[in-house]
Amino acid sequence: MAHLDPPITDRNRDVRYRPSDQEFTWLARSTSAIDDFLEACEIDIGKYASLKGSIRAAAKNHLDLGVPVQEQHGDRVKVVMNAVLYAHPWLRTYERSWPAMLYLHRYLKLRVRMKTSRKTQPPPYRRKQSSSRLSSPVLSHSDALVPDRTATPPQPEPHIPAPDLVSGKEPVRQFLQLASPSLEAYIDAFVMLGIRDQASLQGFLSWPPNARVQWLNEENGILRMTRLEVGSFLLHCENTVRRSVM
Numbered sequence: 001m002a003h004l005d006p007p008i009t010d011r012n013r014d015v016r017y018r019p020s021d022q023e024f025t026w027l028a029r030s031t032s033a034i035d036d037f038l039e040a041c042e043i044d045i046g047k048y049a050s051l052k053g054s055i056r057a058a059a060k061n062h063l064d065l066g067v068p069v070q071e072q073h074g075d076r077v078k079v080v081m082n083a084v085l086y087a088h089p090w091l092r093t094y095e096r097s098w099p100a101m102l103y104l105h106r107y108l109k110l111r112v113r114m115k116t117s118r119k120t121q122p123p124p125y126r127r128k129q130s131s132s133r134l135s136s137p138v139l140s141h142s143d144a145l146v147p148d149r150t151a152t153p154p155q156p157e158p159h160i161p162a163p164d165l166v167s168g169k170e171p172v173r174q175f176l177q178l179a180s181p182s183l184e185a186y187i188d189a190f191v192m193l194g195i196r197d198q199a200s201l202q203g204f205l206s207w208p209p210n211a212r213v214q215w216l217n218e219e220n221g222i223l224r225m226t227r228l229e230v231g232s233f234l235l236h237c238e239n240t241v242r243r244s245v246m
Contacts, residue, residue, distance in 0.1 A: 016041055018098040028105035033185040043099055051088050055103050058083045066115040069105050080104065113222065114192045171198040179236040181229070189223050205241055212237055 018024065027034055038048055058080040059065060063072050084091070084100045091097040169191050176183040176190070190196075195204050204212065216223070216230055225233065 016094045018095045024098070024102065027102055028109065030106075038099070041094075041099070043094075047088070047090060048099065048103075051084065051091075051100060052103055052107070054084050054087050055080070055100060056107060059104065059107065063108070065108065065111045068108050068112055069101075072108075077104075110188055110192065169196055172196065172201050175201060175236075175240070179232055181232060183225075183229060183233055183236075186223055186225065193219055193222060205237055205244075209234070209238060 019027065027037065035045055038045060062076045062079050069077060081097060081100060081104075085097055088100070091100055169187060172190055172195055173184060173187050176187055195201055204215075207215070212234060216225075216234070220230065
């Protein structure tokens with residue numbers, strides 16, 4: 001976790017100074033959740049969630065969503081920041097309103113990745129005529145301790161427990177939360193790669209286990225899961241499939 005100095009009084013108000021350039025760059029590029037960092041900076045998670053909504057709305061009105069902050073027109077970025085500061089005056093206690101700028105960087109970077117990603121949703125699984133192994137896969141089929149089901153008859157689509165919200169990404173979030181350890185931090189990356197709702201999640205779980213392993217090996221450059229997290233995710237997929245057919 002990045003180290004921050006305690007607030008310093010400046011012009012009769014407490015100011016939480018901006019992270020160093022190196023820390024800010026890391027936070028802006030990271031695809032993981034940063035809730036612990038925000039709490040360390042005394043930023044209420046609820047307020048930050050509301051702030052994110054305001055930034056997304058302002059960015060859609062004034063910015064090119066397929067371009068990172070540093071390539072945007074400076075005046076338009078100022079318009080966005082001024083609008084957000086007006087709606088969230090608590091940002092004034094943070095130097096240059098850096099929490100808002102941090103999320104703007106993270107949001108636009110995600111949009112750029114979405115724009116450049118070739119896959120909008122997991123395609124139907126098709127067995128390749130000639131199998132080819134990646135030179136250095138994140139995890140092999142045997143590493144994940146997943147039994148090969150390719151020789152068994154077709155199975156019904158796995159049933160995902162009915163969520164409170166039956167549309168949108170909430171079923172995906174709940175599925176990732178149930179993994180051990182929780183993988184909820186990767187929700188945005190999964191949505192970007194096409195596992196965006198209950199239908200696409202069920203489609204992914206209907207694939208043979210070795211196809212799920214292959215997909216993770218190919219897409220982990222975006223997901224950036226650790227080897228342990230990849231193994232946990234694959235086991236969670238397999239356990240979900242088993243429960244659905246019991």
